[in-house]
Amino acid sequence: MNSPNSFRTQPDERGHFGDYGGRYVAETLMPLVLDLEREYRAAQADPAFKAQFDDLLEHYVGRPSPLYFAERLTEALGGAQVWFKRDELNHTGAHKINNCIGQILLAMRMGKTRIIAETGAGQHGVATATVCARFGLPCVIYMGAEDIRRQQPNVFRMKLLGAEIVPVTSGRGTLKDAMNEGLRDWVANVHDTFYIIGTAAGPHPYPEMVRDFQSVIGIEARAQMLSRTGRLPDLAVACIGGGSNALGLFHPFLDDPEVKLLGVEAAGHGLDGDEHAASLLGGFPGVLHGNKTYLLQDDDGQITEGHSISAGLDYPGIGPEHAWLKDMERVEYTAVTDDEALDAFQLLCRTEGIIPALEPSHAIAAVTKRAKEMPDDAIILANLCGRGDKDIFTVAEKLGVEI
Amino acid sequence: MTRLSSAFSKPHPALVCFVTAGDGDTAANLDALVEGGADVIELGMPFTDPMADGPAIQAANIRSLGAGTTTADVLRIARKFRDRHPDVPLVLMGYANPMIRRGPEWFASAASDAGVDGVICVDIPPEEDDALGPQLRAAGIAPIRLATPTTDAARLPQVIEGSEGFLYYVAVAGITGMQQAAIGSIEANVSRIKQSTDIPVAVGFGVRTPEQAAEIAQVADGVVVGSALVELVGEHGADAPSKLRELTASLAKAVHSAAKA
Numbered sequence: 001m002n003s004p005n006s007f008r009t010q011p012d013e014r015g016h017f018g019d020y021g022g023r024y025v026a027e028t029l030m031p032l033v034l035d036l037e038r039e040y041r042a043a044q045a046d047p048a049f050k051a052q053f054d055d056l057l058e059h060y061v062g063r064p065s066p067l068y069f070a071e072r073l074t075e076a077l078g079g080a081q082v083w084f085k086r087d088e089l090n091h092t093g094a095h096k097i098n099n100c101i102g103q104i105l106l107a108m109r110m111g112k113t114r115i116i117a118e119t120g121a122g123q124h125g126v127a128t129a130t131v132c133a134r135f136g137l138p139c140v141i142y143m144g145a146e147d148i149r150r151q152q153p154n155v156f157r158m159k160l161l162g163a164e165i166v167p168v169t170s171g172r173g174t175l176k177d178a179m180n181e182g183l184r185d186w187v188a189n190v191h192d193t194f195y196i197i198g199t200a201a202g203p204h205p206y207p208e209m210v211r212d213f214q215s216v217i218g219i220e221a222r223a224q225m226l227s228r229t230g231r232l233p234d235l236a237v238a239c240i241g242g243g244s245n246a247l248g249l250f251h252p253f254l255d256d257p258e259v260k261l262l263g264v265e266a267a268g269h270g271l272d273g274d275e276h277a278a279s280l281l282g283g284f285p286g287v288l289h290g291n292k293t294y295l296l297q298d299d300d301g302q303i304t305e306g307h308s309i310s311a312g313l314d315y316p317g318i319g320p321e322h323a324w325l326k327d328m329e330r331v332e333y334t335a336v337t338d339d340e341a342l343d344a345f346q347l348l349c350r351t352e353g354i355i356p357a358l359e360p361s362h363a364i365a366a367v368t369k370r371a372k373e374m375p376d377d378a379i380i381l382a383n384l385c386g387r388g389d390k391d392i393f394t395v396a397e398k399l400g401v402e403i
Numbered sequence: 404m405t406r407l408s409s410a411f412s413k414p415h416p417a418l419v420c421f422v423t424a425g426d427g428d429t430a431a432n433l434d435a436l437v438e439g440g441a442d443v444i445e446l447g448m449p450f451t452d453p454m455a456d457g458p459a460i461q462a463a464n465i466r467s468l469g470a471g472t473t474t475a476d477v478l479r480i481a482r483k484f485r486d487r488h489p490d491v492p493l494v495l496m497g498y499a500n501p502m503i504r505r506g507p508e509w510f511a512s513a514a515s516d517a518g519v520d521g522v523i524c525v526d527i528p529p530e531e532d533d534a535l536g537p538q539l540r541a542a543g544i545a546p547i548r549l550a551t552p553t554t555d556a557a558r559l560p561q562v563i564e565g566s567e568g569f570l571y572y573v574a575v576a577g578i579t580g581m582q583q584a585a586i587g588s589i590e591a592n593v594s595r596i597k598q599s600t601d602i603p604v605a606v607g608f609g610v611r612t613p614e615q616a617a618e619i620a621q622v623a624d625g626v627v628v629g630s631a632l633v634e635l636v637g638e639h640g641a642d643a644p645s646k647l648r649e650l651t652a653s654l655a656k657a658v659h660s661a662a663k664a
Contacts, residue, residue, distance in 0.1 A: 023528060023531060024526045026454070026455045026525050026526055026528075026549070027550060027553075027554060027562065027573065028576050029553075030528045030530065030558070031553045031554065031555060031558060032553065171451065171465075176452065177452075180452050180453075184455075184457075184577075187578060188578060188581070190553055190576050286500045286504060287500045287503065287526065289454070292534075299504070299505075300474045300501055300504060302450065302451045302501065
């Protein structure tokens with residue numbers, strides 16, 4: 001069981017992670033959010049729910065994902081051993097599906113008959129459209145018009161899976177605007193609609209629930225690491241947009257003090273300007289999309305738009321548990337630039353034969369720096385949370401290659 | 404008696420009119436609402452992410468922020484309104500983040516200095532009252548809560564507790580400026596609320612015409628009109644005040660001639 005000083009007992013009964021989290025939603029949604037929490041508690045206590053979740057993860061998603069020793073990358077870096085949790089091998093190619101399986105089972109338990117979701121890069125949209133097709137529920141995906149333009153392959157995937165894509169033109173037409181539109185839909189369709197939020201943010205219980213569904217990553221990795229190496233890693237690393245893959249990896253290690261944890265934000269063109277998406281390192285606490293957390297915002301509390309080469313990281317907020325873990329100093333947060341991520345992307349392609357998504361390329365970039373500073377008997381565990389097929393056009397453009 | 408309680412003690416239901424601060428010539432727009440017969444003014448604080456608002460008020464937020472409106476500008480607009488109209492209640496409506504950015508005490512005190520009577524914060528439900536409610540009450544500003552069709556009997560007392568000034572009944576589960584709720588459902592919900600509290604109940608969301616306003620005024624203490632006014636500002640820009648005065652006057656006539664609920 002957790003010790004009294006455990007980092008794993010958050011949030012409190014009001015959904016607060018210290019000062020962060022909570023339920024900052026319009027009154028119309030409040031009863032629904034309370035309902036969702038009740039139903040989630042009931043599901044947690046129901047062995048049949050867990051059995052169905054585990055069964056789908058094993059036979060539909062393809063879990064457990066492998067733990068892989070990146071031998072040539074380790075050699076190339078000349079320092080700590082680098083191990084990857086291969087969540088890019090999941091069905092749909094990213095960690096997002098873990099959460100979608102959990103939430104759609106909950107939606108059906110609640111008798112909801114319509115699913116909505118927001119998406120930025122399209123990975124969460126694809127995962128949501130996938131589980132909707134699997135369970136025969138109609139699916140509406142809100143996606144910024146600008147992101148639709150940038151992520152055509154994922155838009156087509158969602159359409160093939162039967163989802164309706166609604167282009168969002170308000171604001172700058174990116175992820176946060178898509179989330180606003182998702183919330184507007186939800187508030188108008190509370191009676192039959194379930195909102196599958198894609199990251200560990202939003203009103204309580206979403207941050208807790210998404211973390212729990214994603215914790216399968218860290219639970220597996222911890223057991224695999226113990227069985228393969230006989231010990232825990234010295235450092236675990238994951239990229240952070242909203243923060244769900246990082247929490248999924250970190251949470252099971254939070255009470256292992258010997259395991260250092262490193263979250264990697266997107267520094268875009270650099271933290272000294274406005275062109276980044278590092279909410280923790282470059283933002284301030286505030287309230288958006290149902291929770292209190294670090295936000296990219298100006299002095300008047302107006303939300304500013306992040307920038308990252310990775311469409312999955314350019315969200316101006318961050319899951320509230322990360323905000324708390326930062327303040328508690330249990331997790332260290334750093335940021336890497338577009339260029340560093342692009343270098344790491346190419347390095348992994350050539351040393352390991354793995355094309356990573358641009359999101360985990362940020363984690364890999366941080367790993368390349370840290371590995372060199374650590375002895376060769378040290379172990380780094382990094383989450384490879386998505387594969388890079390969706391990003392080849394962006395990368396080609398950046399490298400000046402026409403395809 | 405506070406300005407808000409006076410407005411709801413008139414022999415007729417109150418007309419509550421909303422425009423967004425910094426959208427067009429706000430001072431002239433506000434004066435037009437008062438001249439047209441508005442009993443309470445709701446001044447919208449622009450926000451980049453107005454999640455509870457429909458297209459009309461979203462567009463007003465974008466216009467206002469695009470024109471460079473700051474929190475200081477909003478408070479200045481409020482202060483000058485108070486100087487011109489010492490007796491007309493003024494309520495700020497908006498979202499949590501711009502209100503708490505410099506700390507809730509700062510905002511409560513700045514709003515109080517600007518002569519603001521009440522604050523409606525869309526995304527601070529009773530569960531998160533600590534974020535702003537105590538500071539507003541300490542500064543003598545009424546935290547005005549929202550009740551909705553989804554606020555069930557079990558929850559209603561929690562919404563009413565700590566609510567001051569008036570209770571804003573959101574007639575539709577949805578966003579501002581879209582469809583109108585059936586009058587039967589509004590009447591049932593308002594009378595349910597009024598059985599539990601003496602606070603005046605004003606009804607808004609989806610109210611666009613004098614006919615709708617008159618119907619609602621039969622069953623409520625006040626009627627809130629926002630998007631229809633904001634659309635006039637968007638459409639007519641600098642010429643909006645005369646249009647606003649006209650629409651407000653017809654709304655006021657409809658609301659004021661309804662029998663008090």
